Amino acid sequence: MIRYIQEIILGKRAITARMRYEIARVGVWFIHTVLLVLFICIGCTPLAIFNCFSILFYAIIAEILIVKEKYEATFASAYVEIILHSLFACIIMGWGFGFELYNIGLIYIAFYFSYISTSIQKKILVPAILGGVSLALTFVMRLYAYFHSPVYTGDSESFSLFLSCMNIAVSAVMIMFFAALHSIEIRRKEYELLTINAELDEIAHFDALTKLRNRHSMEQELHAILDQNEGEHCFIMGDIDDFKLFNDTYGHACGDYVLKMVADIFLKNMEEKHIACRWGGEEILILVNGNMEYSRIIAEKIRYEIDHMDSVYQNQPLHITMTFGIAPCVFNQSFEKCIRMADTRLYKGKQGGKNCIVSE
Numbered sequence: 064m065i066r067y068i069q070e071i072i073l074g075k076r077a078i079t080a081r082m083r084y085e086i087a088r089v090g091v092w093f094i095h096t097v098l099l100v101l102f103i104c105i106g107c108t109p110l111a112i113f114n115c116f117s118i119l120f121y122a123i124i125a126e127i128l129i130v131k132e133k134y135e136a137t138f139a140s141a142y143v144e145i146i147l148h149s150l151f152a153c154i155i156m157g158w159g160f161g162f163e164l165y166n167i168g169l170i171y172i173a174f175y176f177s178y179i180s181t182s183i184q185k186k187i188l189v190p191a192i193l194g195g196v197s198l199a200l201t202f203v204m205r206l207y208a209y210f211h212s213p214v215y216t217g218d219s220e221s222f223s224l225f226l227s228c229m230n231i232a233v234s235a236v237m238i239m240f241f242a243a244l245h246s247i248e249i250r251r252k253e254y255e256l257l258t259i260n261a262e263l264d265e266i267a268h269f270d271a272l273t274k275l276r277n278r279h280s281m282e283q284e285l286h287a288i289l290d291q292n293e294g295e296h297c298f299i300m301g302d303i304d305d306f307k308l309f310n311d312t313y314g315h316a317c318g319d320y321v322l323k324m325v326a327d328i329f330l331k332n333m334e335e336k337h338i339a340c341r342w343g344g345e346e347i348l349i350l351v352n353g354n355m356e357y358s359r360i361i362a363e364k365i366r367y368e369i370d371h372m373d374s375v376y377q378n379q380p381l382h383i384t385m386t387f388g389i390a391p392c393v394f395n396q397s398f399e400k401c402i403r404m405a406d407t408r409l410y411k412g413k414q415g416g417k418n419c420i421v422s423e
Contacts (some may be wrong), residue, residue, distance in 0.1 A: 077251055083179075083244065084129050084137055090240070091141065092121035094233055095148075105222060107215050109155050117144055138176050142193065145169060146200060153204040157213030160223065161230025166201045168234045170194040175241045179248060270341040272319055273326035281340035285350065285398045288338075296392035297358040299349040300405040301329075301365070304384040304417040306345040317376050318345075321383055328368045332361065348402065355391055355422055362387045362420050370418060384418035 099114040120140070128137040145165050152162040173190040268280035276284070289296070303325060310318040322345065329339050329347055342348040351358040366385055374381040388409030392401050408421040415421070 078244065078247060080132070080134055080179075081129060084125075084134055087141070088121050088125050088129065088137075090237075091145070092118060095121065097229075101226065107155065109214070110152060113148065113151055117148060120144060142169060142173070146197065150200060150204060153208055154211075155214045158205060158208030159227060161227045161234065163201050163204055164230055164234035165237075166197040166204075168238050169197045171238055172241050173197075175245050178245065273322055273341050273347075275326050275329065275347065276338065276340035278340060278342055281338065281342070281348065281350075284338050288350065289392065289394065289398055294352060295354045297351045297353065297355055298390050298392060298398075298402050298405040299351060299358055299362050299387055300342070300389075300402065300409045301347045301349075301362070301385050301387045302409055302413070303345040304386055304413075309381070313376060313379065317381075320376050321374070321381065324372065324374055325369055325383065325385065328365055328372065332365050332368070337361075342402075348405075350392070355389060358389050359420060359422050362389060362422075366418070366420060386412040386417045387420040388412060389420065389422040 095114050095117040099111055099118060102108075102111040102114060125137055125141065128134075128140070146169070149162040149165045152160065156162075170190075170193070173193040177187070177190040268276060270277045303321060306318065306321065309321050322341075326341070326347070329349070333339055333349075334352075336352040338350045340348050349361070351361060353361075366387060369383055369385050372383065374383055386409055388405040388407065388411070390401050390405035390408060392398065408423075412419045412421040
């Protein structure tokens, strides 16, 4: 439960509409229950009866609306109930007990619920109208209290102080609660945006099948690294031998399987300072931060693992091999020319029997 709450606060887990309205319903129901007890204690029968109906509403009717996912109807009916309750309380008990504060709190709550709405009109127009209604009714209540005496006058000064302080506290907690929900909702949207951006970045820079960088991303990295002109670098170009045979014999799904198997071996043998990408259909290019001898050791390790791995596709054993060409990265030449040199040596390896490494 604690972890669940933490994920909600951090925005990693969404607050469901059902959860949002259930919490609000239970909170308002509890406040009306407390008010009912207080009004019964002081003998204020009209407000006690009103709160009985309010408690019944939040216990039964609102629950039915929430179960049926009539969320807009739930908010609208709760809004009307709170407005009527504050207006009726002002008529019965007069001004100064803090009931008018619920109207002010409703202005923010209206904008909060509009924020989670998907309708642009409801995001701007509806909360503005509801806020105007709440503000106008508050002025009406103040004018009414100025010109008319309260119906109920039997409360003591200590009770008046207690009730006004309670309403101030409840109104403040209500606003802070929905402000906290609002901030959590914003954090959730930020988290979703970061997640989407990460996914788009993954799509833009990495090959979906092999999880290696794509060619465009590799070229960007090459420009950034080689422009620094720091240290020795070499290119290793690898090409799966007889790849077309896998596709023609077992279908393109088998070809995808072979590519994944080979890419996994490349990724397993990659160091953080190396960069690998799917350069072409079955070609994989590595930029190695090291000299030719070091690059040949890496290529040989990858070649050996591919040659000796157990590969079975649909109960059919596959023997996968790969040929490599290695060329140094010369900084006074374009990287395209260096890659062509590695590709030329790869082609010589293909002509010389495949499953080999050519570095000169």
